[in-house]
Amino acid sequence: MKTALSILFYTIIFAFIGTLAMAFAFHLIDINELMTQLAYAYNDLRMRLITGLSGLVFILLSFSATQVITGKIQREKTIAFNNPNGQVTITLSAVEDLIKRLAHQLSEIKDAKADVKATKKGIDIRLRVVLRSETNIPDFTARLQDLIASKIQEVFGIDEPINVKIHVAKIIGFEDKQKKRSEKNEEIDVPYQGLKI
Amino acid sequence: MREEEKTDFGTIKIHNNVIASIAYLAALEVDGVSRICDDIKSRIAYLIGKKTKCGAIDTKTEKNENMSITVPIIVKYGYNIPEVALKVQEKIKTAVEQAADIPLKDIVVKIKGVEK
Numbered sequence: 553m554k555t556a557l558s559i560l561f562y563t564i565i566f567a568f569i570g571t572l573a574m575a576f577a578f579h580l581i582d583i584n585e586l587m588t589q590l591a592y593a594y595n596d597l598r599m600r601l602i603t604g605l606s607g608l609v610f611i612l613l614s615f616s617a618t619q620v621i622t623g624k625i626q627r628e629k630t631i632a633f634n635n636p637n638g639q640v641t642i643t644l645s646a647v648e649d650l651i652k653r654l655a656h657q658l659s660e661i662k663d664a665k666a667d668v669k670a671t672k673k674g675i676d677i678r679l680r681v682v683l684r685s686e687t688n689i690p691d692f693t694a695r696l697q698d699l700i701a702s703k704i705q706e707v708f709g710i711d712e713p714i715n716v717k718i719h720v721a722k723i724i725g726f727e728d729k730q731k732k733r734s735e736k737n738e739e740i741d742v743p744y745q746g747l748k749i
Numbered sequence: 750m751r752e753e754e755k756t757d758f759g760t761i762k763i764h765n766n767v768i769a770s771i772a773y774l775a776a777l778e779v780d781g782v783s784r785i786c787d788d789i790k791s792r793i794a795y796l797i798g799k800k801t802k803c804g805a806i807d808t809k810t811e812k813n814e815n816m817s818i819t820v821p822i823i824v825k826y827g828y829n830i831p832e833v834a835l836k837v838q839e840k841i842k843t844a845v846e847q848a849a850d851i852p853l854k855d856i857v858v859k860i861k862g863v864e865k
Contacts, residue, residue: 619789630859633831637838638817638855642830646823649863653826709831 558617565610631670631710642708644668651679654703658696660687662724674713675704682722693718754850763849765810769803772818772856775844779836781828786821786861815854818845823862834858 575581593599630641648666655664663682668675677700683689697716704714754761773785785804807819818841824833838856845853 615789635831635835635838637835637842637853638857640831640834640838640858640860642860643862646830646860646862650826653863653865707828707830709829 558620561613561617629670631675631708633709644670647675647677647704647708650704650707651677651700654700655679655681655696660684660692662722674715675710677704677714677716678719679716680719680721682724683720685723685725687723689720693720763851765808765816766803768808768816768818768845768849768851769806771844771848772806772808772820772841773803775840776820776822776837779833779840781825781833782837783823783825783864786823786859815852816845817855817857818853819857819859821859821861823864824860826863826865830860830863834860 572581593603629644631644631647632639632641634640647668651666651668652664655661655666660683661681662684665680667678667680669678670676679696679700681696683692696718700716701714704710754763776782776785785806788805791804805821808816809819810816820837820841822833822837824830837858841856842853845851
């Protein structure tokens with residue numbers, strides 16, 4: 553109902569703007585009359601107040617309509633199951649959060665970004681990772697795929713097949729960074745440096 | 750929409766916001782629930798000065814039917830989500846029925862995210 557109202561609101565606004573544009577293009581609006589009306593609205597205090605308030609109402613309605621429409625879209629992107637007391641829906645962004653946290657716990661992964669899609673065949677996960685250079689990629693990715701699939705099945709209690717695609721986007725040097733860090737630490741760790749007695 | 754009850758002295762009305770607040774507090778007591786999601790409406794209400802928090806909990810009562818509650822939650826990382834959701838449903842059902850004596854038809858739990 554709310555979505556229908558939002559769509560109706562936008563339809564009316566766009567139809568109104570479209571009609572105005574067409575009337576303007578076909579010279580159906582007298583330009584002098586238009587200017588007079590605009591000048592009246594610009595100068596008259598009551599008209600200015602009405603225009604300002606209408607503007608505010610339109611902004612609020614627009615925000616509300618956007619929220620309803622985006623909410624509706626988000627609502628569709630969920631995994632749902634039923635309990636005796638009611639339904640439980642899990643947004644796909646929650647699944648993405650979990651995968652991200654899981655990936656960040658592994659020392660081989662520097663950064664990870666997950667994209668989850670629920671299809672009729674099951675759940676498709678695309679994971680984009682940045683790895684450290686020492687990692688054996690085939691072994692590690694196979695282990696990661698198993699880990700993600702089993703963790704999702706365990707945490708969310710999902711029975712559907714889970715397809716995990718891993719995309720290694722970048723491999724960064726692990727040793728270089730550690731060396732730099734240890735050098736920095738050595739420089740910092742000199743006690744009472746510069747102290748004159 | 751308000752839940753009404755007639756007594757010898759008059760009518761007792763329980764506003765939906767009260768039920769939402771009870772559900773909010775009950776859900777937070779469940780181990781594994783990190784927080785209840787907020788929406789623009791609840792944030793504005795809190796800024797204006799409404800001190801009873803109920804987040805984005807939505808309560809609905811259809812004609813001659815029991816109440817339905819929708820609770821959007823963020824779950825703590827490491828917890829089993831179906832178990833947490835089930836506990837939230839049970840906790841809310843018990844809390845609302847005990848506090849307001851209102852039977853609930855449906856408790857929809859929406860898992861919006863996972864965080865530490």
